[in-house]
Amino acid sequence: xxxxxxxxxxxxxxxxxxxxxxxxxxxxxxxxxxxxxxxxxxxxxxxxxxxxxxxxxxxxxxxxxxxxxxxxxxxxxxxxxxxxxxxxxxxxxxxxxxxxxxxxxxxxxx
Amino acid sequence: xxxxxxxxxxxxxxxxxxxxxxxxxxxxxxxxxxxxxxxxxxxxxxxxxxxxxxxxxxxxxxxxxxxxxxxxxxxxxxxxxxxxxxxxxxxxxxxxxxxxxxxxxxxxxxxxxxxxxxxxxxxxxxxxxxxxxxxxxxxxxxxxxxxxxxxxxxxxxxxxxxxxxxxxxxxxxxxxxxxxxxxxxxxxxxxxxxxxxxxxxxxxxxxxxxxxxxxxxxxxxxxxxxxxxxxxxxxxxxxxxxxxxxxxxxxxxxxxxxxxxxxxxxxxxxxxxxxxxxxxxxxxxxxxxxxxxxxxxxxxxxxxxxxxxxxxxxxxxxxxxxxxxxxxxxxxxxxxxxxxxxxxxxxxxxxxxxxxxxxxxxxxxxxxxxxxxxxxxxxxxxxxxxxxxxxxxxxxxxxxxxxxxxxxxxxxxxxxxxxxxxxxxxxxxxxxxxxxxxxxxxxxxxxxxxxxxxxxxxxxxxxxxxxxxxxxxxxxxxxxxxxxxxxxxxxxxxxxxxxxxx
Numbered sequence: 001x002x003x004x005x006x007x008x009x010x011x012x013x014x015x016x017x018x019x020x021x022x023x024x025x026x027x028x029x030x031x032x033x034x035x036x037x038x039x040x041x042x043x044x045x046x047x048x049x050x051x052x053x054x055x056x057x058x059x060x061x062x063x064x065x066x067x068x069x070x071x072x073x074x075x076x077x078x079x080x081x082x083x084x085x086x087x088x089x090x091x092x093x094x095x096x097x098x099x100x101x102x103x104x105x106x107x108x109x110x
Numbered sequence: 111x112x113x114x115x116x117x118x119x120x121x122x123x124x125x126x127x128x129x130x131x132x133x134x135x136x137x138x139x140x141x142x143x144x145x146x147x148x149x150x151x152x153x154x155x156x157x158x159x160x161x162x163x164x165x166x167x168x169x170x171x172x173x174x175x176x177x178x179x180x181x182x183x184x185x186x187x188x189x190x191x192x193x194x195x196x197x198x199x200x201x202x203x204x205x206x207x208x209x210x211x212x213x214x215x216x217x218x219x220x221x222x223x224x225x226x227x228x229x230x231x232x233x234x235x236x237x238x239x240x241x242x243x244x245x246x247x248x249x250x251x252x253x254x255x256x257x258x259x260x261x262x263x264x265x266x267x268x269x270x271x272x273x274x275x276x277x278x279x280x281x282x283x284x285x286x287x288x289x290x291x292x293x294x295x296x297x298x299x300x301x302x303x304x305x306x307x308x309x310x311x312x313x314x315x316x317x318x319x320x321x322x323x324x325x326x327x328x329x330x331x332x333x334x335x336x337x338x339x340x341x342x343x344x345x346x347x348x349x350x351x352x353x354x355x356x357x358x359x360x361x362x363x364x365x366x367x368x369x370x371x372x373x374x375x376x377x378x379x380x381x382x383x384x385x386x387x388x389x390x391x392x393x394x395x396x397x398x399x400x401x402x403x404x405x406x407x408x409x410x411x412x413x414x415x416x417x418x419x420x421x422x423x424x425x426x427x428x429x430x431x432x433x434x435x436x437x438x439x440x441x442x443x444x445x446x447x448x449x450x451x452x453x454x455x456x457x458x459x460x461x462x463x464x465x466x467x468x469x470x471x472x473x474x475x476x477x478x479x480x481x482x483x484x485x486x487x488x489x490x491x492x493x494x495x496x497x498x499x500x501x502x503x504x505x506x507x508x509x510x511x512x513x514x515x516x517x518x519x520x521x522x523x524x525x526x527x528x529x530x531x532x533x534x535x536x537x538x539x540x541x542x543x544x545x546x547x548x549x550x551x552x553x554x555x556x557x558x559x560x561x562x563x564x565x566x567x568x569x570x571x572x573x574x575x576x577x578x579x580x581x582x583x584x585x586x587x588x589x590x591x592x593x594x595x596x597x598x599x600x601x602x603x604x605x606x607x608x609x610x611x612x
Contacts, residue, residue, distance in 0.1 A: 039300075080166065080368055080380060083433070083446035084293050084303065093294045095168060095370035095380070095447070097220070 002052050003032065006043045007065035013040045021058045027051045044069065070101035119391045122473045125159045129467055136160045136464045138457040139310050139387075139398060146399035155395035160464055160471065163312040164329070164384040164456030167305050167448030168370050170291065171271035171342065172210040172379040174227050174359055177263040178238065180204055181255075186248035190240040191215070192226050192257075199240075203248060207268070210369075210379035222377025225369030227267070230259045231331070232364040265359040267331060267367075271341035273383050275313035275351040276407050279304040279425050279444060281437055284413035285565065289374035293447055295412055299437045302409065302444040307453040308402040308427030312385035313351045315398045321388050322353075323474030329384030329460045330355055332363030334469060337385075339476075345484040353478075355383065366456065380449075384456040386464060388471050402428035409437060414568070415575045417486060496576050497569035499609060500590045500599035503528045508537055512556050516545050526587040526600060529560050534596040536589055538562045566591045567601060577606050 006018070013036065022029060030046040047055050056066050072090060078098035091099050128134040135158050137145060142161045146154045186203045189196065194216045197206045210224040226236055240253040259265050280292035281302040288295050293303045308314070316322050326337040335357025344352045359367075366382030389395050407430075409422045425435050425444075435444040463469035504522045506515050508529055515527055519542050529538040538560035548559045567576040567588040576588055580603055590599035 080449050081451040082167075082449045085445075092373040095293075095372055095378070096368060097371055 001030070001046045002049045003044060003046050003069055003071075004052070004056065004059075005067040005069045006045060006059055007040070007067060008036060008043070009040045009063075009065075010038070012063050013038065015062075017059070017062045017064055018043065018045075020062070021055065025051070025054060025058055027055060029055070070103055073100050073102055074098055075100070120159065120389060122388050122390070122471050125388050126470045128159055129464055129470055132465075132467065134159050134464060136162060136386075136461045138454070138461055139163045139315050140454070140457070142395075142398045143309060143401055146395065151392060151396045151399065154399065155389060155392045158389050158395065160461075161315060161387045161389060161398040162384060162457045162460040162464070163307075163310055163315050163387060164382070164453040164458075164460065165273060165307040165311050165448065166366070166380060166382040166452035166456060167307075168291070168372075168378040169269060169272045169381040170211050170378045172227075172267065172269035172381055173223060174208045174230075174265060175268050176206050176208065176230075176265050178204045178206065178257060178261070179263055181250060181253060183250045184248045185240060185242050185250035185253050186245055187240045187253070188242040190238065192236050192238050193221065193229070194237075195221065195223055195226055197223065197226075211376055213377055219374065219376060220371050222369065222371070224377050224379030225371075227359065227379060228364050228367055228369040230257075230262075230265065231359050231362050231367055233258060259360055262360075267335065267355070267357045267359050267362070267381075269341075269353075269355050269381065271343055271352045272355050272381055273312055273341070273353040273385075274306065275311060275317070275349055276308075276405060276427075277305045277350075278408050278410040279430060279435065280410055280412045281422065281442075282413040283411045283420075285563075288413060289372065290412050291372060291375050291378070292412060293445070294373060299440070299442060301442055302435050302437060303447055304407070304427075304430045304444060305447045306407075306427070307448065307450060308405050308431065309400055310450070310453045310457055311405075312383060312387075313353070314349075314400060314405060316385075316387050316394065317349065317351075317397060317400075319346070319351065319478040319480055320394065321390065321474070321477075322385060323477035325472055325475040326385065327470070327472040328355065328386075329366075329382070329456055329463070329469075330357035330362070331359070331382055332366035332459075333357055333361035336472075337474070337478075340478045340482070343484045344479065344482060346478070346480045346482060348484075350484070351478065353383075366452070382452055382456050384460040386460060386469070386471055402426060402431060409435065414570065415572065416570060494573040494609065495569070496567050496571045496573060496590055496601055497599075499573055499605050500569065500601045501605070503589055503597050503600035505530045505534075505597060506540070506556070507531065508557055508560065510556055512545060512548050512554055512559065515540055515556060519545060526589075526602065528564075528589045528597050528600060529556075530597050536564060536566065536591055536595050536597050539564045539587075539589060541587075564589060566595075568592070569598060573601075573606060573609070576601060577603070580606075 032044040034043045035041045059066050075098045078096045084093045187199045194214045197208045208223045212223040214221040244251040282295035338356050339354045341352030341354045368380040370378040370380050405427045406424045411420045504524050505528045525542045527540045544559045587602040
């Protein structure tokens, strides 16, 4: 399974794009996190690696920005449990500099 | 304060006696609140001797004084750096003050004075570099050496403003991300941040400073330290009290003292402070029962770079701790810059120290001022604001054709035309360059050449901030808009240049 981040804008968030892609391709996706409202937002989904290219193209064709998130690693020795890192703000919001991003081990379509 | 009151109230001497005999009853501030809620103030007052508090957050006005010993031949240090961070030399020869916010010259914004203090406390070796002009008694002019905390004669935390009683909740009205000491604030009120432990905060549990003052023994950075007076900018009448504290860094732990880095803002020091509140009277039992729901603070727009930032409303700490706050009718995420988990740990650690007879309470020699004020700066220079420089904006509407806009550029001899809707609200900007390019590329629709994402300024912004905005984004003009995004003028880099040439 691969993780991709779907970024919706204020313009396209009202449309049922995720459902459309699932119905059109018949490929199941697992939603990991979703931070989204009427102004847009992000959905992080896990998709089968063999169908990755197809799924990315389908979302991009519908105007969704698709990103390949790096994996987040937290150094718990450095972390002092403040709350400064809600989703999307993470790395540069961490005053303890305890968060780093690592590449997923895979060649993603650009 | 009397320490030998009998019958009416409890004295600190009595409490210390109980600590010695192992009979002392200590609750954390959170436990005290639950007890008062379930059993009432009367019972809580009878049963509880001490309530422990805690806070752990970024406290920029912190630093450490170190004495590095004399070199041979001796040096009267003039300028000094530790791990490439300039430290100040305020005294005779070899005393250095490591300011928490001083930044590394090779790794600015990432490593600073706060990190040096943490590294030294953790037992790490640091590099000292110093220069001097040389005197007859201190001939040496250059110095390079390494140091650990064991090589220091004194290593004391001397923090001049710590432990704010409460702090504001910060958000951002601007169209761009801003990086502040309240963290990263997203555009158009998309997030908010706050700091402080609320009902666990030391000063909030003794809001009239009956027991806190010069000489109060406290938990500081994992060791025992002292309050040495009120902190700078202490503002008791607004419930923004602060503390000046001192503690022996050699006894401290990096668990409770950490360097911090705020992106594009700078470095700081996270400090852990816990204060024991002796329950000397029923009033203190009641005061230490104060809940998050009762502690209010202002939601402040950090997007306005002025001393008096606009207040957008009030919020209580229970709401802040829930992670969601409502700003301008919309629920947004609010995150804490301080650590509640560490604050709790501090209140629990202090509680166990007292229960185990490892920590005795001290009566302050002098309590904190309760009626002083924090005044703004007296300024002799005149500050220029956008409204005194801005002029009328030449405007057009989206449905006009490029030719008519080009004619207006010529007839009004301007380079910028602001696009507005019928209500005068900003919709974009068109420059003479855009029009020229449209002609070159054969475009005729105005809508195709409008820049829709426009950086703007407000009448109340300083000219300095507006001109920084233009430089940052490589643009030559800013439409001036009011709070409803309606265009009220325009200011160009030419206007600023003219003013400078005055």
